[in-house]
Amino acid sequence: MANFRYLPNTEQDRQAMLETIGVKDIMDIFSDLPENVRREGKMNLPEPLSEMEIVKEMTKMAALNTSSSQKPFFLGAGTYDHHVPSIVKHIIMRQxxxxxxxxxxxxxxxGELQALFEWQTMIAELTGMDLANCGMYDxxxxxxxxxxxxxxxxKKSNKVLVSKGLNPQAIETVKTYGFGKNYSVEEIALENEVTSLEDLKAKLNPEVAxxxxxxxxxxxxxxxxxAIKAVLEGTKTLLIVSANPLALGKLEKPGALGADITVGDVQPFGIPMSLGGPHCGYFAVNDKLMRKIPSRIVGETVDEEGRRGFVMTLSTREQHIRREKATSNYSSNQALFALSSSIAMSAYGKVxxxxxxxxxxxxTHYLAKELKAAGFEVVNTKPFFNEFVIKLNKDIQQVNKALFEKGFVGGFDASKAIGMENAYLLCATEKRTKEEMDDFVTALVEVAK
Known part of the structure; x- marks a missing residue:
């Protein structure tokens, strides 16, 4: 990444700006505020540093972190240690x-419109949906x-059902949105670590959106x-699928299995982990829901001379249409990271x-096999992608601390999410080598047995 520098204003710069707007002192800008709410004196902050000093200080602070380039990473749970092709940085750093x-x-x-149009096309093809918007925040x-x-x-709905197999952070976010919109969010129980069809049937009614x-x-x-879609047959209830886009390289497309809306995060394609964010969300729907999709859709057209061009075709957010007609007040998307993921997908190609x-x-299956052979219980009974759960007999926080000292970033404590004590969620992406996985199994046996 390029080395950017922040160039602060000089005192002469500040005075010139104050003169331009017709005031003598910076505090004059706040004259409309009542005196009892104004802050008097300087804030309790450290003295300013020179550029050389601040770079040294920030470098020292950054060194306290451990990156995935320093230790093998077995943590997933929503943010994944995937390879980012070098071409991604070279293109997105273009001015x-x-x-x-x-x-x-x-x-x-x-340029940007075409990039987003191509990204929408890739997302629609990957998910098997009719169309996709130009991106979401995450x-x-x-x-x-x-x-x-x-x-x-x-119509007349007041509830959304979410599987307990949904990421806990996603469940909490849906509940927050539900509070704002005045609909309730109820969780569907698990059976053998997947959504219970029986519990779904018991909780399904005409009020479920x-x-x-x-x-x-x-x-x-x-x-x-x-099977989940079959339970919904004959109802107006929509099926929303939150899908890992990389997994769709091998799994059947949600659109082909009856999904009405497919959403997710494209972080596995060309977006670094960055301490958990920022990411980039995608949003794909069937034709019937096109005019209710949030954010924007970029479309292809021709100009007066018949040349191919791109425009924002559909914008249902409040900034573009009457507020009461808007589907969402949602504004920000992650266009640069949408471009990153489309570059990565293009670099990899379909095969x-x-x-x-x-x-x-x-x-992941090699790691699970070796852990099972070492005496650990693998909880997953269904086919799994790049994560799985094992049962430990020791406190996970202490296990992870011991693993870190041995040179590994361990897994995630999924005990609360799955409803099982010391449930350890592990991830092994394409970056993990056989040697790293073998060494990790050896280390886990030493610290957890």
């Missing part, structure tokens, strides 16, 4: 993409906006979307994505 804003003026935004925002869409679409499941789910297991998905399957 016309790095500094681009919302493409309101298509005549000067053709996967949790996307699944919550999908719940809002369903609530507005299904949508059923939300994750594919593969939070514990890595692959949900039976076809490459399939091979990458298979590598994740192979590594």
């Amino acid at each position: 016309e993409f790095l500094t681009a804003y919302v493409p309101y003026q298509p005549e000067v935004s053709q 996967g949790y925002n996307a699944v919550s906006e999908a719940a809002n869409l369903a609530f507005g679409h299904v 949508a059923v939300i499941v994750q594919y593969p789910n939070f514990f890595g297991s692959i949900e039976d979307l076809k 490459g994505i399939q091979e990458l998905a298979q590598a994740n399957i192979n590594n």
Whole structure:
């Protein structure tokens, strides 16, 4: 990444700006505020540092972190240690993409518009849905906006059902959105670490706007979307699928299995972990829901001379249409990271994505096999993708601390999410080598047995 520098204003710069706006002192800008709410004196902050000093200080602070380039990473749970092709950085660092804003003026935004159009096409093809918008803030925002869409679409509905196999952070976000929109969110129990069809049947009624499941789910297991859709037959309830886009390189597309809305996060394609964010969400629907999709859709057209061009075709957010007609007040998307993921997908190609998905399957199953041979109980009874759960007999926090001292970043404590004591969620992406996995098994035996 390029080394950017912050150049502060000089005192002369500040005085020139104050003179331009017709005031003598910076505090004059706040003269409209009552004196009793103004802060007197300087804030309790450290003295300013020179550029050389601040770089040293920040470098020292950054060194306290441990990155995945330093230790083998077996933590997943929503953010994954995947390879980022070098071409991604070379393209997104181009000035016309790095500094681009919302493409309101298509005549000067053709590059960004075309990139988003191509991304939408890739997402629609990958998910098997009819169309996709040009991106969301992240996967949790996307699944919550999908719940809002369903609530507005299904008349007389007041409830959304979410599988306990959905990422816990996603469940919490959906509940927050539900509070704002005044619909309730009820969880569907698990049976053998996947959504219980019997519990779904018991809780399904005409007031349910949508059923939300994750594919593969939070514990890595692959949900039976076809069976879940069959339960919804004859109802107006929508099926919302939160899908890992990399897994779709090998799994059947949600659109082919009856999903009405497919959402997710494209972090597995070309987006670094970055301490858990930022990410980039995607949102894909069937034709019937096109005009209720949040954010924007970029479309292809021709100009007066018949040349191919791109424009914002559909914008249902409040900034573009009357507020009462808007589907969402949602504004921000992650256009630069949408571009990152489309570059990565293009670099891999259709066959490459399939091979990458298979590598994740192979590594995870090898790790599970070796752990089972070492005496650990593998909880997953269903096929799984690049994550799985094992049962430990020791406190997970202490196990992870001991693993870290041995040179590994361990897994996630999924005990609360799955309803089992010391449930340890592990992930093995394509970046994990056989040697790393073998060494990890040896270390886990030493610290957890």
